[in-house]
Amino acid sequence: MSAQVAVIMGSKSDWETMSHACVVLEELGIPYEKQVVSAHRTPDLMFEFAENAARRGLKVIIAGAGGAAHLPGMVAAKTLLPVIGVPVKSKALKGLDSLLSIVQMPGGIPVATVAIGKAGATNAGLLAAQMLGAFDPELAGRLQERRDRQRDAVLASSSELVLETEKQ
Ligand SMILES: Nc1c(C(=O)O)ncn1[C@@H]1O[C@H](COP(=O)(O)O)[C@@H](O)[C@H]1O
Numbered sequence: 001m002s003a004q005v006a007v008i009m010g011s012k013s014d015w016e017t018m019s020h021a022c023v024v025l026e027e028l029g030i031p032y033e034k035q036v037v038s039a040h041r042t043p044d045l046m047f048e049f050a051e052n053a054a055r056r057g058l059k060v061i062i063a064g065a066g067g068a069a070h071l072p073g074m075v076a077a078k079t080l081l082p083v084i085g086v087p088v089k090s091k092a093l094k095g096l097d098s099l100l101s102i103v104q105m106p107g108g109i110p111v112a113t114v115a116i117g118k119a120g121a122t123n124a125g126l127l128a129a130q131m132l133g134a135f136d137p138e139l140a141g142r143l144q145e146r147r148d149r150q151r152d153a154v155l156a157s158s159s160e161l162v163l164e165t166e167k168q
Pocket residue numbers: 009010011012013014037038039040041064065066067068069070071072088
């Protein structure tokens with residue numbers, strides 16, 4: 001099956017963060033592709049990627065970038081596919097610059113922005129899966145199982161907490 005989700009990032013240095021989106025897609029059995037593409041450093045490639053994304057069969061784009069993070073917004077401007085923006089933690093401003101660059105889009109060109117860093121990238125993978133799951137009952141079932149496992153792990157951790165603190 002051809003890739004349904006593209007995970008793109010402004011630099012290879014973003015991979016440590018963006019890999020967490022890919023882990024979720026793999027876990028849920030969603031075909032995806034990954035690529036470094038930058039609005040600043042490879043603008044022509046970025047345009048070409050965004051213009052052809054829907055035609056290639058992609059359904060959702062996850063775009064991560066740090067600092068002056070224009071990649072998600074610029075990709076969103078060139079495609080009608082939903083774009084999920086992941087603010088990558090920057091050295092200078094801890095990702096606040098990335099977050100504001102991605103989230104403060106002008107009305108008319110939406111980017112679904114998640115939290116800074118690893119948790120945001122994980123949620124980007126889940127959000128993409130949920131978008132696809134709205135049209136794919138089997139995938140929705142796998143998402144529900146994941147939620148159920150998560151709930152059970154929290155309940156188990158609560159019981160552990162009670163037992164451990166009672167011993168003290
Ligand atoms: N924000 C952007 C864009 C873009 O938005 O097009 N291209 C690269 N970058 C970001 O620059 C940071 C530093 O990149 P390097 O580590 O390559 O110097 C990365 O977080 C990348 O996402």
